[in-house]
Amino acid sequence: MFEGEDILKTAEAHIGERYVLGARAELGNPDYKGPWDCAEFASWCAWQTYRVLFGTTEYGAGPDPFSGAWIEDAHARNVLVDVEEAVRTPGAFLLRRKREGLIGHVAISDGQGRTIEARGARYGVMRGPVSGRLWDHGCHIPGVRYRPNPAVQAPERPxxxxxxxxxxxxxxxxxxxxxxxxxxxxxxxxxxxxxxxxxxxxxxxxxxxxxxxxxxxxxxxxxxxxxxxxxxxxxxx
CATH class of the missing domain: 1.10.101.10 (PGBD-like superfamily/PGBD)
Incomplete structure (x- = not known):
């Protein structure tokens, strides 16, 4: 069975690559090196690690990941978890929903109070902080075994x-x-x-x-x- 931790190695290999808002990743290309946006990066890592297509909608040339589809998929597949649990769980995902006229966000939790994510043009793909930021949901990928780290304290909501x-x-x-x-x-x-x-x-x-x-x-x-x-x-x- 796949483990939550497995996705971290996939994601870590792309730290330092470029972020472009709305970029379309080549989900089926294991050698793709960006540019990324947050949902494309998360869905690409999930597909390349687990062969699970998650957080996408069909649009034009094929699957198109975006943050709203991540939340919709998590609801539909019954894999939503509390933010606090996702923070403690290696390989879980942290989701921020879209506000009116504003974008959402998706990040991978490392289970130690940090993330790996395509954060923004200023940052690219990076290890980021969990604390001091707003998250609405956590979620898992179906069929993956997750092991929360009880020693990690979830940060207060900012x-x-x-x-x-x-x-x-x-x-x-x-x-x-x-x-x-x-x-x-x-x-x-x-x-x-x-x-x-x-x-x-x-x-x-x-x-x-x-x-x-x-x-x-x-x-x-x-x-x-x-x-x-x-x-x-x-x-x-």
Whole structure:
């Protein structure tokens, strides 16, 4: 039987290769070296390791992996697991769902509190952190045996500035909007409200900087905007 750990060797061999958002990987080519996007990398590794086609939809020339299909497959095949379990489990997957107008993400857990993933144009394929980032689900690949590491503590869910209902607001949001404008990205009115237009503009800025374009402000995006993180008490409502 295949083991969860088996996929890590497949993924590790591609660390340092290039990321391109929307790139189409050659799933059947064992010698493919990129470029990758996150879902293509995850699906390619799953196929090459386990011969399981996962997280794809048929589109045009053949299977087209994307983050939404990963979540749909995980639901349909009953292999969703808690984020905390995926963090502890070598070879499990961490999934972030797509938000309105923004992309999702897929990463492979190494079971030690880190990932192997095609993270963004700034990073390429890399070992990344689990903590300080937003994940919605974990999942397994059908027919693979997984062995969680009970010694690994799952990180606390991070605080990020994102679109919520009611919308977040405050002087920190104003600072984000002003920082975007100074960099020639235009979120609309500087009104201190973190709505969809501001989030879309953040995502455009993230894509320009090679960050994961998720439309959420956390430590990396705040740093790129020249802002401190986290917000100080009273800067957000």
């Amino acid at each position: 605080a990020v500035l994102k679109v919520e209902h009611p919308y977040r607001r405050g002087t920190y949001v104003e600072a984000v909007q002003k920082a975007l404008r100074r960099r020639s990205f235009h979120p609309g009115a500087v009104d201190g409200i973190y709505g969809r237009q501001t989030a879309r503009t953040v995502a455009n800025f993230q894509a320009f900087k090679g960050l994961a374009p998720d439309g959420m402000v956390g430590p990396d995006t705040a740093e790129a905007l020249g802002l401190s993180w986290p917000p100080k008490p009273g800067e957000l409502e």
